[in-house]
Amino acid sequence: MYFFGKNTLNLGTLFDPKQIKIEHKMKKIVLFIAFIMSGMIAQAQTYKVEDFQAKELNLLEKIVTYEHKHLAFNKNQKAKLERLFYKKSKEIIDLRMDESVQKHEFGPAYQKIQDKYKPLVEEILTPAQKIEYRRHENKRIKT
Numbered sequence: 001m002y003f004f005g006k007n008t009l010n011l012g013t014l015f016d017p018k019q020i021k022i023e024h025k026m027k028k029i030v031l032f033i034a035f036i037m038s039g040m041i042a043q044a045q046t047y048k049v050e051d052f053q054a055k056e057l058n059l060l061e062k063i064v065t066y067e068h069k070h071l072a073f074n075k076n077q078k079a080k081l082e083r084l085f086y087k088k089s090k091e092i093i094d095l096r097m098d099e100s101v102q103k104h105e106f107g108p109a110y111q112k113i114q115d116k117y118k119p120l121v122e123e124i125l126t127p128a129q130k131i132e133y134r135r136h137e138n139k140r141i142k143t
Contacts, residue, residue, distance in 0.1 A: 049086060049089045049090050049093055050086075050089075052085070052088075052089030052092060052093065053082060053085040053086045053088075053089045056085040056088065056089065057078070057081055057082060057085050060081065060121065060133070061073060063132065063133060063136045064125070064129045064132045064133055065132075066132070066136075067132070068128075068132060071126070071128055071129050071132060073129075077124055077125070077126075080124045081121065081124055084117065084120055084121065084124070087117075088113065088117045091113050092110065092113055095109055095110060095113065121133075
């Protein structure tokens with residue numbers, strides 16, 4: 001009784017040509033969307049030196065002026081820091097794009113770049129700005 005009436009399996013709809021065409025069109029649409037999305041993801045993974053440079057400068061400015069707004073950078077400092085962070089960002093991007101660098105080698109190489117530019121950044125800062133910068137670094141290292 002269960003296999004007769006409304007609950008029967010209708011094999012006619014399983015092999016219906018109209019249904020197969022709709023499923024084929026849906027597959028095409030899904031594949032097209034997947035193709036477009038993969039292109040967007042690949043494009044999002046490209047690195048821009050200017051983006052890294054701006055992030056570094058904004059982060060440093062936030063660190064230095066977080067508690068003391070009067071320690072903001074002057075135009076000369078900003079110009080020097082922009083040039084410095086451009087070079088640093090270029091090196092980091094080159095390191096990330098270098099396929100010969102193994103995963104275990106990336107961390108030490110990245111830290112080497114950070115250590116190279118840290119004293120150069122401190123040279124540009126005023127003594128009061130250096131104090132705030134170092135205080136943040138010490139707080140970051142302790143936690």
